[in-house]
Amino acid sequence: MGDPSQSPTPRFPHSSPPTLSTLTLLLLLCGYAHSQCKILRCNAEYVSSTLSLKSGGSPGALRGDQDGGVDSRGLCRALRSYALCTRRTARTCRGDLAFHSAVHGIEDLMIQHNCSRQGPTAPPPPRGPALPGEGPIRSSGPSLPGGSPAHSSSPAAPDPCDYEGRFSRLHGRPPGFLHCASFGDPHVRSFHHHFHTCRVQGAWPLLDNDFLFVQATSSPVASGANATTTRKLTIIFKNMQECIDQKVYQAEVDNLPAAFEDGSINGGTRPGGSSLSIRTAEPGSHVEIQAAYIGTTIIIRQTAGQLSFSIKVAEDVARAFSAEQDLQLCVGGCPPSQRLSHSECNHRGAITIDTARQLCKEGLPVEDAYFHSCVFDVLISGDPNFTVAAHAALEDARAFLPDLEKLHLFPSDAGVPLSSATLPAPLLSGLFFLWLCIQ
Numbered sequence: 001m002g003d004p005s006q007s008p009t010p011r012f013p014h015s016s017p018p019t020l021s022t023l024t025l026l027l028l029l030c031g032y033a034h035s036q037c038k039i040l041r042c043n044a045e046y047v048s049s050t051l052s053l054k055s056g057g058s059p060g061a062l063r064g065d066q067d068g069g070v071d072s073r074g075l076c077r078a079l080r081s082y083a084l085c086t087r088r089t090a091r092t093c094r095g096d097l098a099f100h101s102a103v104h105g106i107e108d109l110m111i112q113h114n115c116s117r118q119g120p121t122a123p124p125p126p127r128g129p130a131l132p133g134e135g136p137i138r139s140s141g142p143s144l145p146g147g148s149p150a151h152s153s154s155p156a157a158p159d160p161c162d163y164e165g166r167f168s169r170l171h172g173r174p175p176g177f178l179h180c181a182s183f184g185d186p187h188v189r190s191f192h193h194h195f196h197t198c199r200v201q202g203a204w205p206l207l208d209n210d211f212l213f214v215q216a217t218s219s220p221v222a223s224g225a226n227a228t229t230t231r232k233l234t235i236i237f238k239n240m241q242e243c244i245d246q247k248v249y250q251a252e253v254d255n256l257p258a259a260f261e262d263g264s265i266n267g268g269t270r271p272g273g274s275s276l277s278i279r280t281a282e283p284g285s286h287v288e289i290q291a292a293y294i295g296t297t298i299i300i301r302q303t304a305g306q307l308s309f310s311i312k313v314a315e316d317v318a319r320a321f322s323a324e325q326d327l328q329l330c331v332g333g334c335p336p337s338q339r340l341s342h343s344e345c346n347h348r349g350a351i352t353i354d355t356a357r358q359l360c361k362e363g364l365p366v367e368d369a370y371f372h373s374c375v376f377d378v379l380i381s382g383d384p385n386f387t388v389a390a391h392a393a394l395e396d397a398r399a400f401l402p403d404l405e406k407l408h409l410f411p412s413d414a415g416v417p418l419s420s421a422t423l424p425a426p427l428l429s430g431l432f433f434l435w436l437c438i439q
Contacts, residue, residue: 042082046078046081072115075109076110076113079106079110080122160293161243178191178312178318182310184377185380186218186229188206196333197227197340203217205327206328206330208327209318210238211320212238214309215233217234240294249261256285256300258279287299303386304381351384356375356378360378360387
């Protein structure tokens with residue numbers, strides 16, 4: 001799945017350099033931005049600079065390449081100018097997906113065409129016609145390059161607050177997604193399918209990126225116990241241009257509201273406000289939040305006096321964070337110092353391991369990480385209701401995971417050399433439970 005600290009870049013086939021029309025379409029489809037974010041101006045200037053390279057030959061052919069390829073010297077000058085423009089507007093464009101897409105596209109093209117970062121830049125071109133989304137286009141307006149008028153029938157630009165639709169039109173494929181969950185005592189399933197049982201107390205970030213912040217606050221499951229449960233969740237959807245105002249959702253045990261902190265149930269009065277919405281699936285126990293503008297769905301549940309969190313999020317949204325935002329349980333799992341050891345797997349109450357296994361087996365027939373987490377939770381808490389949390393987490397994973405082959409995690413997935421074909425089932429189960437404890 002790759003390193004989440006590395007942002008994705010648009011890829012072009014190395015055997016076929018991008019034509020002018022491809023580059024123009026790429027930039028036009030990235031055209032929406034907040035009025036303070038000047039990425040529109042950078043996009044327009046780059047399109048104009050590359051148009052000026054066109055010869056009188058076939059459409060898309062650039063001077064210096066008889067096969068319709070790219071004049072690297074002219075293109076490199078245009079790319080350096082484009083990069084300089086994006087750097088100048090970087091501060092006001094933080095959190096803008098169109099801006100990030102442009103930056104990574106520049107990097108990719110400079111590498112493909114062996115452009116040095118230092119060198120001459122293209123002169124500022126004259127202001128060109130309005131890009132889609134920059135303003136209304138009238139049939140009587142200025143002509144587009146090539147002499148054709150800018151008719152109102154020009155292809156509509158994608159909705160900037162529909163992440164999946166915009167990504168599909170820009171890249172010609174659906175976006176990739178990642179899944180993370182936290183439930184029970186708590187157990188964290190990271191984006192990279194690491195499965196840890198954590199002792200984390202107090203407030204810890206599950207996510208912290210340019211678009212979204214999620215913090216879980218945990219306390220001991222019982223007096224004197226090292227195992228903890230999540231008692232509070234705080235989710236911040238960060239301000240994003242014309243899509244949404246900043247919204248905060250906060251849930252606590254016995255208080256799972258059906259609205260954001262300001263009482264609203266959507267992203268506010270901006271044009272794309274409906275791209276963020278909240279609904280109650282089961283009052284008091286199950287809330288779902290849809291954030292279409294960043295390709296994200298979140299489920300918050302309450303069971304057995306604890307809160308569970310589950311998310312499906314677009315890859316490039318999850319990866320949009322800096323080095324200072326490195327502590328994220330969904331990205332790196334629990335820090336080693338916060339993982340429960342086998343010596344701390346103390347049973348509470350009168351429930352035996354056989355009884356716990358029987359209770360968990362009813363809803364979790366596969367003895368995977370979810371099953372053993374269920375057994376762990378029931379033994380630690382002494383509460384049979386903890387079976388519901390593990391079962392719900394498995395069902396959320398089934399709905400959210402792009403690759404269902406990753407649904408069930410076993411010790412071998414975590415690097416433990418066990419094989420169900422060579423070990424008796426009771427021994428395998430016991431070793432799995434021991435592995436779960438020491439994670």
